Amino acid sequence: MTASLTEKQHGVRELARAEERTAHNYHPLPVVVAHAEGAWMTDVDGRRFLDLLAGYSALNFGHSHPALVAAAHAQLDKLTLTSRAFVHDQFADFCAALGDLCGKDLVLPMNTGAEAVETAIKVARKWGYEVKGVPADQATIIVASGNFHGRTTTIVGFSDDPDARDGFGPFSPGFVTVPYGDLEALEAAIDATTVAVLIEPIQGEGGVVIPPEGYLRGVREACTRENVLFAADEIQAGLGRTGRTFACDHEGVVPDIYILGKALGGGIVPVSAIVADRDILGVLKPGQHGSTFGGNPLACAVGHEVVDMLATGDFQRRAEELGELLRTRLEAMVGHGVLAVRVRGLWAGIDIDPSVGTGRQVCEALMARGVLAKDTHGSTIRLAPPLVISAEDLEWGLDQLAEVVGT
Template sequence: MTTGTTASVPSDPIGGLAGTPAEVQRAEARTAHNYHPLPVVLAHGEGAWMTDIEGNRFLDLLAGYSALNFGHGHPRLLAAAHAQLDKLTLTSRAFVHDAFADFCATLGDLCGKELVLPMNTGAEAVETAVKLARKWGYEVKGVAADRARIVVASGNFHGRTTTIVGFSDDPDARDGFGPFAPGFDTVPYGDLAALRAAITPETVAVLVEPIQGEGGVIIPPDGYLRGVRKICTAENVLFAADEIQAGLGRTGRTFACDHEEVVPDLYVLGKALGGGIVPVSAVVGDRDVLGVLRPGQHGSTFGGNPLACAVGREVVAMLRTGEPQARAAELGLLLRERLDAMVGHGVVAVRSRGLWAGVDIDPAIGTGREICERLMARGVLAKDTHGSTIRLAPPLVVTPDDLTWGLDQLAAVLT
């Protein structure tokens, strides 16, 4: 894997946020305000670094919410994309293209599963998993028509479609978008007793994130995932693991479920599967589940397109070496050591696994947003969530020196 450049302060660090770049103002003038981005206009990326339109360099500690696990412009991924661009980019699923079978086979093998259903975005993959679970419930488990139920966890984030936000407890995601689809039961995250009690003969699946990313990198109690697996097996219920943010090397293992040696019935994948180049997602499972679909019952014009398959196939090839996972595990120790030293010095609590951390900021120091703005002024890009928490998810190609420098900036803004 390639690594980032030598750690250094940006060539012209931003001295404050008094003025908003004109390009940001232009964008906001013609865009629905569904995001509140930091006032920076980026133009180039390489490895773990990005450069704005004025030449200022920034260390990327967000990595596109894990979509850029392999960094910006990874040469292997760019080469795969460039080669495919010259050949064929779209056929729709009305036809078979020559990159499709290899992508599905290699991804299925990585997951230890028989079948792959490619889609585009993470939310599409979650919606696909919901449809599959219901169809399986009716055709295999024998649940009465339109009675299927799915158990989900409080604090979840699975996307922002109307079905998904209907079982979210985040008011920003949910309020004002009803009415919502029925059939979902919410239990506290990490509570196996509540999960067991929520399952009825009409339950077809348990859908959980093995680590809740948007919630602030919330890690469940030890044994939780094993418990979910045991309950689902005993009750004849599918275990669907949303590994969209947590999976594909981020936590130091290929999948976050691997930390408890658990294999779900359905892997729900996205983000890093597209290498930060194209949106690629997939639901991966065995034939007894994915085999319930028939032609015309689910689809996507762009899902599994040649360009996506070429990039996704190369992502899987890189993961098969084990190098990205090992790197995330090793650098994760450095990340945790440095963050733990900040507890009591502007940080209230830290949660981490691999190169992924949720950092709770002392409200007396500032909000998560304010800390991210101060970091930006020092050449580091990160993102807040839920008011007081900062998520750190560097590209797995970040060098130890660059990571150390970035954490030095966090320590500086906290003091």
């Protein structure tokens, strides 16, 4: 009896230890994961959970995808890090493959998504001074309200989320905020100092907010007309999540700079990058930007496998097909515990009726039923299942949500 009791309390002990010895910069659900495969995770007490978050899209290919694990294992036995002081044998192939996937000349690998956004900001400013001719230290970048591009001090300086921003100033100048989805406001904000428009083609942290049809095309046209770079933060939206390789593909739009991360590392190692043509990324010279681990051999080996998997188009098609199932089931819940839904591929924002509970309470109720999801901004929850999820498992997970909201 004592051994059984101890086993069942393993997760409780681990949660208490984490609470005691770590900074409280997250408020995780009370589950301690020990193993995962595909779309399923198992906690330290042996309970199984369907993962409908996929690491905020970092796990687009599920947990422990065999091809990705094999690529990582093979590289681990050979070479893991050189720093960019030297060139390694995985670097050129990865950069060429990712550049080809994006239809761009050059790739600058980094590690985290925020690091990639910071890189894009620096490149846009450098381009503005050296190519566009903006006077020194006067470059501005247009961003959108409701944005989430990371949590560095520069990035939170142009966030309107008080949790991300308050208490971390002073902030870097040079950013102009306009309402997301408002093309007229964006066009009116462009002036001679504008070097870039930095937006998410779909706002993930904001609750999977999809802009009006034609907005991305309008942004592209305005940037081209005004000689301004269009930098698309596809860190969450890109690499198959929305049923296309990139969310911008839904409007046939090609940005000047792709900002990529999360799924690029296959859920194994942090990998991010910005991808652009030579006339943009060529402004950087040795010593002006770098990263010790950026483009390391392990990251390149895994990232190259990710690109090869996406090049088949299979994952994009799967996200599109299962996305229709997701849309149909969620739309049926509107008016029955759900106020509104926004779906693009295998990605959904769900506004829960406050009478049902907060987003956190709904996620806790789902956890009790063996489903893991994440809330954002009060009564909104996000679903981002791994693209490898089966239709049957997706149906079961949505059945649990329907029970929780009272459909």
